[in-house]
Amino acid sequence: MADKQTRVTNDPFRKYDLTLAERLYLPAIMKGMAVTISYFFKKPITIQYPEEKAYVPHRWRGRHVLKRDEFGRERCVGCQMCELACPADAITIQAGEVPPERRHLHTTERYAVTYEIDMLRCIFCGMCEEACPEAAIFLTPFYEFAEDSREKLIYTKDMLTERIGGPILYKD
Amino acid sequence: MPEIVAFLIEKTLVTIFVFIVVLTVVAFTTWIERIVAGHIQMRYGPNRAGPKGLFQVAADGVKFFMKEEFIPDRANKVLFVIAPTFTFMAAGFIMAVIPFGDRIMIGGREVLLQIADLNIAVLYVLAIGSLGVYGIIAGGWASNNKYSLMGGLRASSQMISYEIAMGLAIVALLLDHGTLSLRQIVLNQQGAIWHWSVFSHPIGFIIFYVAAFAESARVPFDLPEAENEIVAGYHTEYSAMKFGLFMFGEYVHMVLGSALIATLYFGGWSIPWVTAPEEPGLLWGLATFAVLWIKTYFFVFVYMWVRWTLPRFRYDQLMNLGWKRLIPIGVVNIFITAALLVVFQHLGIAG
DSSP states (O other): OOOTTTOOOSOTTOSSOOOHHHHTOHHHHHHHHHHHHHHHTSOOOOOOTTTSOOOOOTTOOOSEEEOBOTTSOBOOOOOOHHHHHOTTOOEEEEEEEOOGGGGGGBSSSEEEEEEEEETTTOOOOOHHHHHOTTSOEEEOSOOOOOOSSSGGGEEOHHHHBOOSSSSOTTOO | OOHHHHHHHHHHHHHHHHHHHHHHHHHHHHHHHHHHHHHHTTOOOSOSSSGGGTTHHHHHHHHHHHSOOOOOTTOOHHHHHHHHHHHHHHHHHGGGTOOOSOEEEETTEEEESSSOOOTTHHHHHHHHHHHHHHHHHHHHHHTTOHHHHHHHHHHHHHHHHHHHHHHHHHHHHHHHHOOOOHHHHHHHTOSSGGGSHHHHOHHHHHHHHHHHHHHTTOTTSOGGGOHHHHTTGGGTTOOHHHHHHHHHHHHHHHHHHHHHHHHHHSOTTOOTTOOOOSSOOHHHHHHHHHHHHHHHHHHHHHHHHHHTTOOOOOHHHHHIIIIIIIHHHHHHHHHHHHHHHHHHHHHTOOO
């Protein structure tokens, strides 16, 4: 069999004439079938999702968390910088003055009375994290958000705030 | 018990048995196809519904019934509804003549594991096999949709082209066997493994196999439903169980086509080097039945394997392959076979 490059042809649509083996199709088909059957016996690479999970890097941008400081106080001071930074307008904050009896749970007099993130609007860009002057909001590797209604995907403050030993600290 | 009653009972039981087995096997073929497809692509395929995903078949069936039955405006309603049934039935009728097993003796009565041992079975298969395309073209035309019509036309031209090649391949085979009865063809292939027709008719086998692929309109010959050209071809407008019947019909066609290949070229239910016992009981019947299904399933697997290997033909390639390659080779094959038969007969070793 001549080398492919040295073969000549009069066919304007081809660079070279096909050899008999090529024109029979069958050898090429057998070759292809050999490739597919070799894959048939390989172990599937599927990750069986609910049972097995793919590796998620620690810096993955998923569900948000509102951190507490080392004394268990909310770091968030309700400054609304994250709300301002949010390109998707997902964050809604109402700030207010801390009542005296709960002063030990906050770092300053100002705090977020409500803090809501609409997870359907959030694009997980991490801008809130960057904007936060108190290092209060962080994105975590959690990514399983599925719910059966839109209302359930508006996360409120008590869902977002970090818990210490179970119950939420500021709960009256 | 009068003979006629015994006959009716026997045939009814055999028919019901064959019908149920074939339909069950075909239903699970859809699951197998998806498993094979998955593994060839290094996936698992359906493995969630039930053990190993086996209930997927039932889930698919339920889904087909739950979907909206849609009939397009200005469609020919009667034809539109009949077409899928027709395709399905035409494919299913082939099961009537396929010998699923040897004869067995039950209570001194000879029972054939075959619905009907027609003496023109091969012609019957060719005739019924080509009826299936009427369902496709009727469905394509009745949908009142350009793409459906194109799909139907493609299907009909493809079937006509490849039926000729298929017929020519069978002619060469029949010259050798001298009978049109499928049971007799199987009996002729008993004994050593080289008695299988595939060894005496290798070219005929290749032509027949390629033509069988084209007849069942599967990849690489799935021009009638080429989705990147004509949406979904003849079943563009079909939904719910009507589409299900089209799909099921395709699988029936595939399974019974494979059974036919096994019967014609690979000894059917016969087990190499094993001869039928003097008093063939139920066990022998089941053994032959299982052997046919093993052979059949090998070819079903090849159908799937090819589907996930080869891309679709272009339309001119399809026609070139059919008319310029397979048909001439088929004709030459007939002459060679005939000449060889004459030579062998003169030498006294007629096969």
